[in-house]
Amino acid sequence: MINKKISIKDIAKLTNTSITTVSFVLNGKGRISKEITKKILDVAAKNGYEPNRMAVGLRTGVSKVIGLVVETIGGPFFGAMAKVIEEEAEKEGYRIIYCSTNNNIQKGKDVIRMLSQQLVDGYIITPMKGLEKDIQSLVANEKPVVLIDGYFPGLDIPHVLVDNHGSAFNAVNHLLKVGYKKIGLITADLDLIQLQDRTRGYKDALKINNIKEDKKLIFKLPFDTDKDKAINSIKAFIKQQKQMDAVFFTTNYLGTMGLESIKQLELNIPQDLAMVSFDDNEIFSLYPPGITTIQQPTYEIAKSAIDLLLAQMGADRHNISKIKLQIPSKLIERGSTAEKKEVLVKN
Amino acid sequence: MINKKISIKDIAKLTNTSITTVSFVLNGKGRISKEITKKILDVAAKNGYEPNRMAVGLRTGVSKVIGLVVETIGGPFFGAMAKVIEEEAEKEGYRIIYCSTNNNIQKGKDVIRMLSQQLVDGYIITPMKGLEKDIQSLVANEKPVVLIDGYFPGLDIPHVLVDNHGSAFNAVNHLLKVGYKKIGLITADLDLIQLQDRTRGYKDALKINNIKEDKKLIFKLPFDTDKDKAINSIKAFIKQQKQMDAVFFTTNYLGTMGLESIKQLELNIPQDLAMVSFDDNEIFSLYPPGITTIQQPTYEIAKSAIDLLLAQMGADRHNISKIKLQIPSKLIERGSTAEKKEVLVKN
Incomplete structure (x- = not known):
């Protein structure tokens, strides 16, 4: 059984109500009778209606998605860190999407802009020279950011890397x-x-x-x-x-x-x-x-990075900006x- | 110089116009005088105004982003393919975002839903048993999909893999x-x-x-x-x-x-x-x-996959669904x- 996605319009049709009524019910707004509310919610649930996340995101600004910007997809170092970051993020209900920069400044800029235009709640970024302004601009817009594997000397952006x-x-x-x-x-x-x-x-x-x-x-x-x-x-x-x-x-x-x-x-x-x-x-x-x-202590780096990011999404956010961790390696x-x-x- | 993102409201203030006027100008709607149009566009450009991609996406349904769902981030096989897919996608103005399933069905479902709620124009997916309905539902909603590294026997979804x-x-x-x-x-x-x-x-x-x-x-x-x-x-x-x-x-x-x-x-x-x-x-x-x-012929697999996906975004889309490529390997x-x-x- 493959459903096409059901829209608000479809639900209005199926319940003999108006689009406005359906929209009010689904968004918990307006005063609609209990009977009609139930009818609409039933039809929506039965047909697997999913609120448009982009629309919800525009309204609430929360996506439960974290963007992870790495140098390259593939390679054991980022692979090992990605696994830990995903596991820890999932515990808090976050999903990860990845983008790569291939050490190209323009690509790095594009990718950060793309993620900021998508619904991303926070960023873990492997930085490179040339992205200072882009990353500072995220911070200025109160987006949680943690840098891994590198940092910007002189800038107060939380980061985690090996010593x-x-x-x-x-x-x-x-x-x-x-x-x-x-x-x-x-x-x-x-x-x-x-x-x-x-x-x-x-x-x-x-x-x-x-x-x-x-x-x-x-x-x-x-x-x-x-x-x-x-x-x-x-x-x-x-x-x-x-x-x-x-x-x-x-x-x-x-x-x-x-x-x-x-x-x-x-x-x-x-x-x-x-x-x-x-x-x-x-x-x-x-x-x-x-x-x-x-x-490299990949587990510790990854765990610290996601912890620092999640902390910024919580109440402690204003104490985080100066946290700079250099974790010892093992020979x-x-x-x-x-x-x-x-x-x-x-x- | 770090700019906070400038909003339509800010532009209205800076140009002494109304939000509606600015919105009309930026969206190319309504009849606004040339003089005011120029003033608004100048201020917008000077302050680095960027249209909200989510909002644009909601209107146009086009994000120029492709979602690539892989088994795991890291590892030479997907790494090599990712590089080729990114290069080819960029030639056509597309960016790639990655998600991983770690061979977990629930995670696979979540990731596909997340991408479909974000602004993703097409999908390249390494499939696994249990995701049939989720992927068929993308296809039913006319989303371009190409499977790599695996396939669903008996289903007409284009795929590319080694023999x-x-x-x-x-x-x-x-x-x-x-x-x-x-x-x-x-x-x-x-x-x-x-x-x-x-x-x-x-x-x-x-x-x-x-x-x-x-x-x-x-x-x-x-x-x-x-x-x-x-x-x-x-x-x-x-x-x-x-x-x-x-x-x-x-x-x-x-x-x-x-x-x-x-x-x-x-x-x-x-x-x-x-x-x-x-x-x-x-x-x-x-x-x-x-x-x-x-x-494995990673280059050929990756190139064929992105070509098949881009073709589905163009005029030929309806001839693609039965294309199933098995590419020979080299011992x-x-x-x-x-x-x-x-x-x-x-x-």
Whole structure:
């Protein structure tokens, strides 16, 4: 049995009343006799009448929908967070809709505008430079917003993310402690605060260990390079920097492509090149000898983000704007950073 | 400079006109003098007035938004498709919003209702049993719908998916051709047509090669088992079926957990156990000796799905309902299915 949606007009016809009467009854307005009210409600219920949510939303401003703006759909990091956010939101009767920005400012602007024109009660957004005004404008219009995975320095918008600086510092410090000295950095050429914080962590770990920073050991992969090209340029960088004995990858996808590059160059991990990557995933745990990673606390980030958002929808809203959480990560040590064995003669 | 959204009321105030006048001008209705029209439009433009999309949508029924309902957010298969669908939709001025069902029927129903109450012009949905009526009801209300990754047998709803039966048949046939004889099947205990089609492909490949099906070699993992438990039960199955010389995993995540199980059991691939998995990914290409996979044509599936959806929004809509595409996959042969070497004495 497939019903076409029944309209107010249909109900008026079926009950021999006017559209105005039906509308009054369904909206609980006007003074309509009990008998007619019952008749209309019965017909509406029997035929599965659903109030037009857009119309209701226009009137009440509440949709019970949260918009989640992520970098890309797909990928284990956002996938794991999405699951937690959905579960927690559902407990409070909220549904999630997702949009992606693909790190494109114009797309980010469009998506935020689209969501604000749809019925969205609140936003969880992975921010990027260029969206400051769009997001501030949501806040100015009293829309609850929480940023995840990044933030805008200097702006009072609640956010939750991993301690990027501390995580990178710990990873590079670990490499130095187990004997690696010429540590390279492979990052993406993107103007994202989280990548800058990770790079600062790398530099500060060198500094505190009295190692001079070597600009030649830093490689920034241009954004949106296709995969084969990216692997070739990582291979070229590794081949050129023969003195490099370890490398730190600032993101999951860079680490995965790095693994592919190292495999193609037929280098042994960690004897020829040690490595650490940001973001744990199955490849890193499975690939022999196991790749050391910085495991982001996805559950804690997601849970804190949705809690902060829901709190803004409640009574506490005005105490939230300054909440800025940086959650520590965990360094998962595996074979790729085993203690360095000194080789007397190399090449 | 952060603007609060300017309203029609604000514009009326700023131009010394009435709300009705402003509304007439902005909606191109009524006869307002050129001078006042210009004044109102200038103020509206200068202050970044945006027509309320919900209100416009209620009037016109067009939102330029497509709803994409996927199984889970995250994961390489939907991620790759999402990218293509977004790119193609954007060329036609459409934005995508995503929702996930997590294979939960009630959630699927809720999400479809939510999208239909929002301003969504069309739907791309990964279907599951139990959503037949909800999806037929969209179609009955003349909403464009395309199903991906699955379909409803017997219903005329356009859909695009890989040839699941043929793909599984080819994979198992390949295992038999290179010498494996006791081939196991590991699948998920989910009532999904695509998994049934893959299982049929496995059985038909055995049949055509005159191998008798052995029920003991088929293992169905209960849905929503947590990862550690799943790996333990896969390990128990592999240990119990010692005669099994190869195994076919019907999904990406089963294959990945299978790899972990085989690693934990310290079995050699393919000497102790050969394997093939549905869905190619980076783990399978990187993990030594390379895992043979069925690579789904994600680009073709995604492109066909969005093309079919956009066509339904155009003039051809009534010729679309019977279009059912099954796109062939590619078997990527790697070391995990190297030709079987007969060992005279084993154990």
